[in-house]
Amino acid sequence: MATKQTICRWAALSLSSIAGVFVPDILLPRDASEAIKHELVAVSTTGTDERAQSWLTEQKVPDPETIKVYHDWKTMLAEGDFDIVYISTPHPLHYEHTMAALKAKRNVLVEKPATMNAVQFKVLSDLARKQGVVLMEAMWTRYLPATRYLQEVLLPKIGEVRRVYADFSFPIVSDDLSHSSRFLDKGAGAGSLLDQGVYALTWADLGLNGIPSKALTKVAHASTMNVPGVAGEVDDITTVVLSKQNSETAVQEAVAIVTTSMTLPGSSKPAFYQRLQANKSAPSVRIEGTKASIAVPFPPIRPQELRVQWYGAEHLDKDGIETEEVIKKPVERGWGIWYQADVIAEKVFSRQAGAEGEVIGYEESLRVLGWMDAARAQAGIRYSEESERV
C-alpha cells in the first residue's frame, strides 16, 4: 500500500496499572498498510527516573530511554510535544487533569468514568469544543468489532428492544486483597458502580439506545450493599433498573436490569484472570428484542462473540427448537484497547485546522454518567464533595 502511515504520538499522564495495559496494546506491531501507528513519547510520574525507566521496560516500550519523562504533569501538558494525552489517574482526579489538558489545547483520551458526575463532563465537553480539541472517554468496549457489529448490523434487525440484562460482576475483592488497595479506597473513587458498573451501564445503553430514539431512559431503582468488613462504605453489590419511557406519555417501552459486584461470583485470583478469557455458561448481557435476542458471553468488557436467537417458525430446527446464530467477531490483536486509540487518532488527524473541538461519544458518555449520578443518589453511594465540584 502506498498510503503514508500517520504516527500518533502519545503522552501518558500517570503510570497507572491501566496505563500498563493501554500502552503495550497501542504499541503492538502494525502493518505498513494501516493508516495509523501509535508511539509513546512522554510520560509524567511522581516517581523517580529509574522507576519510570523500569515501568517502561516492563511494558516493553521500545527505546525507553528516548521517552521524555516529566515529574510534573502540568509541565508535560504545557511543554510536551505529543498529539494526544492519555489520562488514567484515579477518577476523582480526572476532572482536574482533563481540565488542565484542555486548557493547554491538548486532545484528551480520559479513562472511564470520565468524570465523577455528568455536570463535570458537560463542562469539560464545552471546553473541548471551545478549545478546538478532541475529547473522548476511554470506554474501549464500545469500539471493539463485536460491539460495532452489534450496533451497526444486529440492532437494526432484531425489532424493538424490550428488555436488557447487563451484569458485570467479578471478585476483585478476595481475602488476599489488601484493604489499602485502590479498589477499596473511596478517595481514589473505589466502588463497584463506578469501577465495574460503568461497563454494565454501557451495555444497557447499547441495548436501549444503540439505535437513537426520542424516548428517555431514567433510573427507576438503584440499591447497593457495601463490601462487608471494609471501612468507608465501598459499594459492592449494586442493582440498577433503567426504564426507557416514551418522552410524551412516560409509558415504559423497555427495561434494563443492570447489576455489578466486586465480590460475586467469588473465586480465587488466578481463576478470575482466566475467566476473563472464558466463555461462561450464562451470558453477561442479554438484549431482548421483539424479533430476536442477543446474548454476549462473559466477559462483557471484551466481547468477541454474539449469540443471536431469532424468533419465529422459520428459525426452528427439525425438532422445533430455536436455532442460535453464533457470530464471531474476535479482537484482531492484543486486548483490543487500541481500537479506541485509532478512533481518536483518526479524528485528531482528519480535522480541519481551526475547527471547533469535538467530543467523541458525547451523548453516550453523558447518558451513562447521568445514570450513575441518579443511581448513586438513590442507592446512597457518596464521594467527597471536593471530587464532585465543578
Next chain:
Amino acid sequence: MATKQTICRWAALSLSSIAGVFVPDILLPRDASEAIKHELVAVSTTGTDERAQSWLTEQKVPDPETIKVYHDWKTMLAEGDFDIVYISTPHPLHYEHTMAALKAKRNVLVEKPATMNAVQFKVLSDLARKQGVVLMEAMWTRYLPATRYLQEVLLPKIGEVRRVYADFSFPIVSDDLSHSSRFLDKGAGAGSLLDQGVYALTWADLGLNGIPSKALTKVAHASTMNVPGVAGEVDDITTVVLSKQNSETAVQEAVAIVTTSMTLPGSSKPAFYQRLQANKSAPSVRIEGTKASIAVPFPPIRPQELRVQWYGAEHLDKDGIETEEVIKKPVERGWGIWYQADVIAEKVFSRQAGAEGEVIGYEESLRVLGWMDAARAQAGIRYSEESERV
C-alpha cells in the same frame, strides 16, 4: 411391603386446562409400597354430562363412568364424598370457592396464586385453622426433589445468599393466540405477574428465605409493560426488585431481581412446548451465596438439575477454572405435580381427629402474595375491586 396403602379421594372443582395436567399426574400408577394412592371420585362442571365424560376420557381417568359429576360446585362441596378438593378455577374465583370449601370443612388444594391478594389468603388461612381442615396453595415447584434438595442440603452450605436472579419468561402470547384467551382476559386474572411471576417470586423466596431469618424482604421496585395491541392493560414484561433488609437497621443484606414476560423470549408455539423440556444455555435462576452460587436451568417451574459453582482455591481444576458440580434430581414420574398432592394427603391422613386446622406453606404463600400486592401497587397492575374483596 406390608404397609397398607392409603387411598386419597379427590374432587376437582372445574375441568380447567390445569386440571387436565393435575388429574392424570396424580393418577399415574403407583407401587404398592407407596403410602398414598390418589383417586379422582368427583368433579363439578358447568358443562353437560357428555362433556364431563369426554374430558375424563381425554385425561385417561380409569372408569370415568364411576366418577360423580356435579353440575353445581356448591352441591359437590356440601354433599360429595371425598378427602380433598382441588380448586383450579381462574384465580379471581379462588377466594369464593376456597371460602365455600372451607366452610364445608373440606381440605383444599388451591391453584396458585391462591388468592388475588395477601389479605384474602390470611382470611382463608384463619378459617382453615378454625374449621380444623388443611389448606395448601398448589405451588408444586416447591415440592419437587430438586427444590427440596436445594433447600434442605445446598442452602445451608453456600454461605449467606447475597443476590438472586429469578426469571420466568416464555411466549404464551404469539400471533396465533386468540385475544379471547384466558391468558389475555383480565377478568380471569390474566397478566404475567400473577400467571408466571408467581414462580419467579417463589424462587426469589427460596433463595432469600429458604433458610428462615429475622430479615424482612420488601419490594424495592416494580414496573411493567403491557402486552402491545391487546385491550385491558394485561401486564407482560414485569420487573421486580426485592430487597432483604436487616429488620432492625433496614440495611440491605441481599437483593433479588425477578423478571417475567409472556412475550419474551418470543418463539413459535411448538418450540415453546419443547423448550419447557430443554436446557437453555442461560440459567433461569441463579442464587449467589458467599461460598457458592447455584444455577437452575430453564424451565424453573420444573427443576431437575442444580449447578453449583463453589468458590475458593480448593474448587479449581488444574487450569485454575472453577469446577461446577452438577446435581441431578429428576422428577420420578410424570410432570411431578403429584408430589404436592402427596404432601397434602399425608398431612390430611396423619392429623389427629379434632385438631386445629393447618395451612401448608403458610408463611411462604403469604410472603409471595404480599410481594405481588406491593409489586402491583408500584407497577400499576389492577384487577376488579370485586375480585380483591374480603
